[in-house]
Amino acid sequence: MRRRLARLRPFGPVIGPTNTRDTAAGAAGAGLALLMCTVLIIGAGVDLSYGAFMIAPMGATTVILFALPNSPLAQPWSAIVGNTVSALVALGVHQATRDPALAIGASACLSLGAMFLTRSLHPPGGAVALTASLDPTMLDTLGLIFVLIPVFLGTVVLVALAMLWHQLNGRVYPFRQPQAVGPHATADKAAQQRLGLEPEELARILADYRQSGNLGVEDLARLIAAAEQLAASHALGR
Numbered sequence: 001m002r003r004r005l006a007r008l009r010p011f012g013p014v015i016g017p018t019n020t021r022d023t024a025a026g027a028a029g030a031g032l033a034l035l036m037c038t039v040l041i042i043g044a045g046v047d048l049s050y051g052a053f054m055i056a057p058m059g060a061t062t063v064i065l066f067a068l069p070n071s072p073l074a075q076p077w078s079a080i081v082g083n084t085v086s087a088l089v090a091l092g093v094h095q096a097t098r099d100p101a102l103a104i105g106a107s108a109c110l111s112l113g114a115m116f117l118t119r120s121l122h123p124p125g126g127a128v129a130l131t132a133s134l135d136p137t138m139l140d141t142l143g144l145i146f147v148l149i150p151v152f153l154g155t156v157v158l159v160a161l162a163m164l165w166h167q168l169n170g171r172v173y174p175f176r177q178p179q180a181v182g183p184h185a186t187a188d189k190a191a192q193q194r195l196g197l198e199p200e201e202l203a204r205i206l207a208d209y210r211q212s213g214n215l216g217v218e219d220l221a222r223l224i225a226a227a228e229q230l231a232a233s234h235a236l237g238r
Helices: 002-011 020-043 057-067 076-096 100-117 124-133 136-142 144-168 199-208 217-235
Strands: none
Touching: 020 057, 020 144, 057 076, 057 124, 057 144, 076 100, 076 124, 076 136, 076 144, 100 124, 124 136, 136 144, 199 217
């Protein structure tokens, strides 16, 4: 019986529990961000008759920005460029073919390729491409405006609000890159270099284990350092 249950373990939850503060802050920030984003876009004088001043993938972007701010997928470049390049791809496919099935498949395929090439992998980008492909009439009406509003402008607003919200809640966003200077401007090595491993080596580990899209170099460094500290405390009998 235990063996049968063990086989079902991979289908269970794999994300660890979060504390109440982070849960409440992420949920509240996401809701406020979408509300403010809608208000700002409407205030920019967008013609609401277009019916596309806000699209569903923005909700997915909001979840990633406010719930997973450390993720490489949530960083400003990934969010803004990923969504925008996906919208551009979908518009280009629409201009090339009017076959719905072909447009959907081509948009999904090419948008993912474009995000990989621009190093801007952002899952909602695929949803942006699909949303556009499913509504060719909207693309006929809006054209490039769809790329600018709501995709580009909407994502920029969400990223800006995420930066403000996380700062107010004591979190770092955008997440620091390996070459960032220490907060005290000292000559000490960066945290990830104190391990005796260069950032390039840590990045190679992430690539080898196919985790570069899920975990940043600094996160990996901190996890290794925490594990080493815990192992040392066990060895000392603490």
